[in-house]
Amino acid sequence: MKIKLTGIKKRFGDFRLVVSLKVYDSEFLTLLGPSGCGKTTVLRIIAGLENQDSGYLYFNDKMMDLPIEKRNIGLVFQDYALFPHLNVFENIAFGLRVRKYTKKEIKERVEELLDLARLNTYEKRRIQDLSGGEQQRVALARALAISPDLLLLDEPLSSLDAKLRISLREELKKIQKKLGITTLYVTHDQEEALSLSDRIAVMFDGKIYQVDAPENIYHHPKNKYVAEFMGWNVEGNIGFKQEDVSIGKGKEERIANIEFLGREVKIKLENGIVIRKTREKDENYAVGDTIRYSVKKITQFD
Amino acid sequence: MKKSYISLLFLFVFFYLPIVSILETGLSPRNFSYILTDYYYQKIIYFTFKQAFLSTAVTLLVGLPGAYIISNYDFFGRKFLKSITMIPFVLPSILVVLSFVVLFGNNGVINSFLSHVNLRISFLYTWKAIILAHAFYNFPLVIRIVGASWERLSVHIEETARTLGAKRFFLFRKVTFPLLLPSILTSAILTFIFCFTSFAIVLAFGGVRYTTMEVEIYYLLQRSGNFNLGCSLAILQIMFLISLMFLYNKFSRIYLKEEKITKFKQKKKLRFSLDNIPIYLYFLLVFFMMILPMIAVGYYSLTKFTGYETVLSSYWYKMIFGREYSPIIGSVALVSVKNSLFFGFCTVLLSLSMGIPAAYLRKVEIFLLVPLIVSGVTLGLGILKLFPLGGWWRIVLAHSLIAYPFVVRCVYIPLKKLDPSLLESALSLGASRIYAFFKIELPMIFSGIIVASSFAFAISVGELAATYLLYDGEYITMPIFIYRFISARRFGGAAAMGVLLMAITGTVFIIIDRMKEVEI
Numbered sequence: 001m002k003i004k005l006t007g008i009k010k011r012f013g014d015f016r017l018v019v020s021l022k023v024y025d026s027e028f029l030t031l032l033g034p035s036g037c038g039k040t041t042v043l044r045i046i047a048g049l050e051n052q053d054s055g056y057l058y059f060n061d062k063m064m065d066l067p068i069e070k071r072n073i074g075l076v077f078q079d080y081a082l083f084p085h086l087n088v089f090e091n092i093a094f095g096l097r098v099r100k101y102t103k104k105e106i107k108e109r110v111e112e113l114l115d116l117a118r119l120n121t122y123e124k125r126r127i128q129d130l131s132g133g134e135q136q137r138v139a140l141a142r143a144l145a146i147s148p149d150l151l152l153l154d155e156p157l158s159s160l161d162a163k164l165r166i167s168l169r170e171e172l173k174k175i176q177k178k179l180g181i182t183t184l185y186v187t188h189d190q191e192e193a194l195s196l197s198d199r200i201a202v203m204f205d206g207k208i209y210q211v212d213a214p215e216n217i218y219h220h221p222k223n224k225y226v227a228e229f230m231g232w233n234v235e236g237n238i239g240f241k242q243e244d245v246s247i248g249k250g251k252e253e254r255i256a257n258i259e260f261l262g263r264e265v266k267i268k269l270e271n272g273i274v275i276r277k278t279r280e281k282d283e284n285y286a287v288g289d290t291i292r293y294s295v296k297k298i299t300q301f302d
Numbered sequence: 303m304k305k306s307y308i309s310l311l312f313l314f315v316f317f318y319l320p321i322v323s324i325l326e327t328g329l330s331p332r333n334f335s336y337i338l339t340d341y342y343y344q345k346i347i348y349f350t351f352k353q354a355f356l357s358t359a360v361t362l363l364v365g366l367p368g369a370y371i372i373s374n375y376d377f378f379g380r381k382f383l384k385s386i387t388m389i390p391f392v393l394p395s396i397l398v399v400l401s402f403v404v405l406f407g408n409n410g411v412i413n414s415f416l417s418h419v420n421l422r423i424s425f426l427y428t429w430k431a432i433i434l435a436h437a438f439y440n441f442p443l444v445i446r447i448v449g450a451s452w453e454r455l456s457v458h459i460e461e462t463a464r465t466l467g468a469k470r471f472f473l474f475r476k477v478t479f480p481l482l483l484p485s486i487l488t489s490a491i492l493t494f495i496f497c498f499t500s501f502a503i504v505l506a507f508g509g510v511r512y513t514t515m516e517v518e519i520y521y522l523l524q525r526s527g528n529f530n531l532g533c534s535l536a537i538l539q540i541m542f543l544i545s546l547m548f549l550y551n552k553f554s555r556i557y558l559k560e561e562k563i564t565k566f567k568q569k570k571k572l573r574f575s576l577d578n579i580p581i582y583l584y585f586l587l588v589f590f591m592m593i594l595p596m597i598a599v600g601y602y603s604l605t606k607f608t609g610y611e612t613v614l615s616s617y618w619y620k621m622i623f624g625r626e627y628s629p630i631i632g633s634v635a636l637v638s639v640k641n642s643l644f645f646g647f648c649t650v651l652l653s654l655s656m657g658i659p660a661a662y663l664r665k666v667e668i669f670l671l672v673p674l675i676v677s678g679v680t681l682g683l684g685i686l687k688l689f690p691l692g693g694w695w696r697i698v699l700a701h702s703l704i705a706y707p708f709v710v711r712c713v714y715i716p717l718k719k720l721d722p723s724l725l726e727s728a729l730s731l732g733a734s735r736i737y738a739f740f741k742i743e744l745p746m747i748f749s750g751i752i753v754a755s756s757f758a759f760a761i762s763v764g765e766l767a768a769t770y771l772l773y774d775g776e777y778i779t780m781p782i783f784i785y786r787f788i789s790a791r792r793f794g795g796a797a798a799m800g801v802l803l804m805a806i807t808g809t810v811f812i813i814i815d816r817m818k819e820v821e822i
Contacts, residue, residue: 049461068464075465081458085480094476095466139462146466 001025001060001149001182003046008055010041017041017206019055026180028173032193033203034229039186042203043152046184047073059149071150074143074181078155080135082127088114088138089123095146109145116175117141133164140172144179151176151183157192169196190230194218202226224301233273237301242266242276250294255287269293320684320703321540321676327687328533337534343518347538350498350514353429357436357497358490364437365444365489367584372445373452375581377572385815386592387446390439391708391757392811394764395502396781398439400800401595402431402507403788404602411598431507436497438591443496444489451485451557457567484556491550495543499677501767502781506788515539519679520771529687536680543675551671596804602797618798630790631778638783639802642763645698645779649762650755652702657709657754661717673707678767685772692774700768705758712754716747749817760810763803 003023010017017038023029031039044050046057048068057064064071082091092113096106114120117137127135136156143151156172157165173196176183187193193200194214201211210222219241221227227239253273259266260279267275267285275293285291337343372383404410406426413422425431455478463477504517513521515535522532572578606615621628622635631638681703685696720743728738766781773782780803787796 047461047465049464068461069467069469071465072467073465075462077458077462079456079458081456081462083459083463083477083481085483094463094468097476098467098472142462142466152465 002027003150003182003184004056004058004061005042005046006056006058008042008045008052008057010038010045010050010052015206019203019206019208021201021208021211023182023184026182028176028183028185028196028198030185030187030193030197030200031203032187032190032200032229035188037203038206039188039203040154043154043184043186046150047071047075047152072146072148074146074148074151076136076139076143076151076153076156078158080139082135082139082142084127087123087127088119088125088130091127091138092123092142092145094142099146113141113145116144118171132160133168136160136168137171140175144175144181148181151181153183153185155187156185158187158189165192172196202229204229221299227299227301231274239299239301240295240297242274244296245273245275245277245293246296247275247277247291247293250292252290252292254290255285258285258287267291320681320688323687324533324536324680324684327530328535328537330530330534333531333534334538337531337538343535346513346515346518349429349512350516353432353436353504353512353514354494354497357433357440358494360433360437361440361493361497362444362486362490364587365441366448366486367580368441368445368588369448369452371581371584372449374567374570375572376569379585383445383588384449387442387449388811388814390443390496392760392764392807392814393439394760394766394781394803394807395439395500396764396766396784397595397599397800397803397807398435399502399506400784400788400796401599402426402435402438404598404793404797405595406431407793409793411594411601427507427509429508429512432500432504432512435503435507436493436500439503440493440496443493444486447489447492447557448482448485451482453567455481455567484553487553488550488557491546491553495546495550495674498543498546499539499679501678501770502785506785516677516679516767519683520767523683523686523771529683532683533687536683539677540675540680543677547671547674550674599797599800599804602793603801606794618794621795622798622802628795630786630792630795631783632775633778635783635795635799638778638780638799641694641777642780645694645701645777646759646762648695648698649701649705650758652698653706653709653758654751654755656702657706658713658751660706660710661713670707670711673704676703678704678765679771682768682771685768692772692776694777696772697769697777697779698762700772701762701765702758704765704768705761708757708761709754712757713747713750716750717743720746753814753817756810756813760807763806 002025003021005019005021008017008019015036015038019038019042021042031042033039041050045052048064048066048071059071083094086094089110092110093106096109101109110123114123117140119134119137119141122130122134122138127138130138140156153172157168160168169192185193185196194217197214199211199213200217201208202217203209204225210217210226212220212222217226218230221230221232221239224232224234224237224239228234232239232241233245247267253269253271255267256270257268259268263278264276265279265283265285267277269275269291273293337347368383372380372387403426405412406423407413408422408424408426410426413424416422425434459481460473460477463473468476498514499516500514501516501520504512504514505520508514508517516539519532519535519539522528522535572581574582603618604614604616605612606617622639624636625634627633628635678700681700685700689696725738725742728742729735733741763779764781765779766785769777769779770782770785773779778786780799783799784796784803787793787799
């Protein structure tokens with residue numbers, strides 16, 4: 001299913017949201033932006049949990065004004081929102097029971113999803129006895145059980161630890177591609193957005209600044225705000241990527257901080273510039289050292 | 303380890319010694335089989351359960367809509383409604399009796415209105431009055447407990463259920479209601495226990511036809527001095543209450559378990575519209591339930607029946623504050639006020655000195671459950687057995703034992719929040735333990751102590767059941783005064799004293815309400 005938002009507007013006090021956006025069929029689109037930029041509100045408007053002040057929402061070119069229960073949407077929150085009084089099986093079966101499936105159909109469908117989410121043998125478990133990652137997989141299985149036309153994910157991985165986040169990320173991507181379900185993903189984590197998405201929409205302050213493939217967003221940000229959010233060094237209207245700085249020749253500056261990231265190293269200079277480079281064997285810098293650096297490629301923003 | 307032994311000793315001496323003395327006398331198989339096979343007692347036990355069950359049902363019926371409104375809507379007066387949900391903890395039950403008498407009695411306010419259209423309601427001395435009075439007394443409890451739980455329900459859970467297709471009734475039946483169930487059961491069992499052991503209301507409205515175990519124990523002692531059977535009946539009651547307490551403990555644990563919530567429910571602004579008419583009707587109901595009794599009691603205190611007509615008069619106030627001997631109580635009216643205040647202050651002192659050390663023992667759960675199984679009459683009976691020779695201090699002891707679990711709770715809660723590193727850093731800076739207590743802990747638990755004292759005072763001033771067993775006709779208190787005047791059908795005198803008692807408990811209520819930090 002494809003989705004279109006045209007001129008969607010929403011006001012909360014001083015905050016104004018103005019958004020137009022297209023999501024293609026089977027696409028994985030991420031809304032990326034800092035907290036308070038309005039990305040969750042966009043998701044809630046699409047889900048029907050919030051009403052826009054003006055503007056239109058289309059599902060498959062048809063204007064969507066059905067109540068939330070009728071939109072056939074799968075929704076996963078950061079806090080999982082599992083039903084604590086039901087076990088794993090009943091959580092996943094919930095939407096099927098609403099839809100009055102037969103006992104047999106429910107059992108088959110739930111087992112299919114337990115398979116998909118790698119939760120076999122978990123069906124009788126109580127929610128309270130599951131780990132965070134398991135809970136998130138149940139939430140995903142529950143959302144997918146009703147064969148939704150659209151999957152909405154609101155920072156689903158944010159409350160998990162780093163290692164689990166990465167493995168669940170891969171799993172999520174695989175499931176999404178397998179089912180070919182149109183997916184809208186909300187996050188503030190640029191790495192997550194870059195690794196998961198077919199396209200990314202970068203949002204600030206209630207507006208979308210750029211919608212593009214991850215490579216283009218990273219390598220060709222449209223303006224300095226997007227560039228800065230993607231980790232570029234930005235000064236005035238000029239910007240350059242962290243890895244586009246070489247050390248050895250050029251301007252002199254003292255090192256303010258060094259962060260080792262395994263194979264790579266991140267050096268922060270006292271003038272604020274951040275350099276990211278692969279570590280050479282014989283390299284040996286320390287905070288307070290003075291080094292020379294030069295920028296390979298500069299981008300001029302409007 | 304050592305500390306918990308001390309706490310057990312504490313409990314044993316102050317709470318269980320009276321109970322042990324009851325056990326000693328009452329544990330008799332012959333008595334039990336007599337009670338359980340005798341038709342008269344079977345009827346009493348049956349009625350005790352029946353009225354508690356019906357009272358709880360009606361209480362839930364009145365309270366649950368309030369819980370829904372207070373947790374889902376934002377409206378003018380919401381804070382006020384929230385604070386009056388504390389009323390059952392401080393309002394003396396004798397005032398509920400008094401309100402019902404002056405409102406619904408044959409010469410009550412409602413019947414004097416209805417007499418103009420030749421109508422008359424008379425249910426006051428039937429089981430219906432008992433149930434209505436219990437519901438009136440306890441429904442704020444339901445609002446308080448269920449409302450708090452409803453407020454904490456995760457919005458995301460309901461929203462997810464809706465995206466999965468669940469609509470209003472299905473959503474409520476399958477998601478909202480099961481999640482509220484622990485709190486509903488908690489409030490229901492608490493109400494059931496309160497109604498099970500209710501004294502003043504059953505004593506006043508039950509007459510000879512409707513008696514509960516609690517009231518029957520009192521009759522056994524008062525009429526026939528039958529301590530043996532009274533103790534056995536008390537043991538039977540304790541056994542019923544213990545099984546209820548286990549249920550309470552189970553559900554309240556689920557209810558009290560804190561769940562992480564990332565998003566709070568946004569309360570709807572309450573607007574005037576046709577859909578909201580039921581809500582406004584509910585407000586009207588609560589308003590009249592709160593205001594009408596006060597007006598009626600106030601009005602009654604200012605009237606006097608001259609023999610052929612009722613006139614406005616300050617007669618009853620003059621009587622209360624005068625020096626005239628009153629044959630109904632066998633003393634001067636003001637003595638009961640003096641006694642009540644004196645017992646109140648003594649109770650504050652004794653229960654604080656018992657409760658503050660107990661709060662330091664940390665294992666407070668047991669303190670909070672004991673009052674659920676030891677009723678007022680049981681406690682009075684135990685003390686009467688333990689200290690057969692009279693004395694005013696027996697009353698203070700009884701009041702303190704009833705009040706001190708509240709004291710423990712009020713002091714324990716701020717104490718729990720106190721960061722232990724504060725105390726450690728004070729000690730490391732060279733403060734002595736005593737110095738640290740007065741300079742660090744005491745200021746921090748001060749508001750807890752104020753609330754605890756207020757509770758202890760209110761409980762003492764309003765207590766009737768244990769007091770009635772222990773007052774020896776000599777140490778008359780305000781609730782006894784009111785009860786005696788109601789029995790003598792001098793409602794004006796009862797109402798005037800009721801106004802005074804209301805003023806005292808009202809003041810205490812305001813003090814507790816001001817100390818917002820202490821959750822009860």
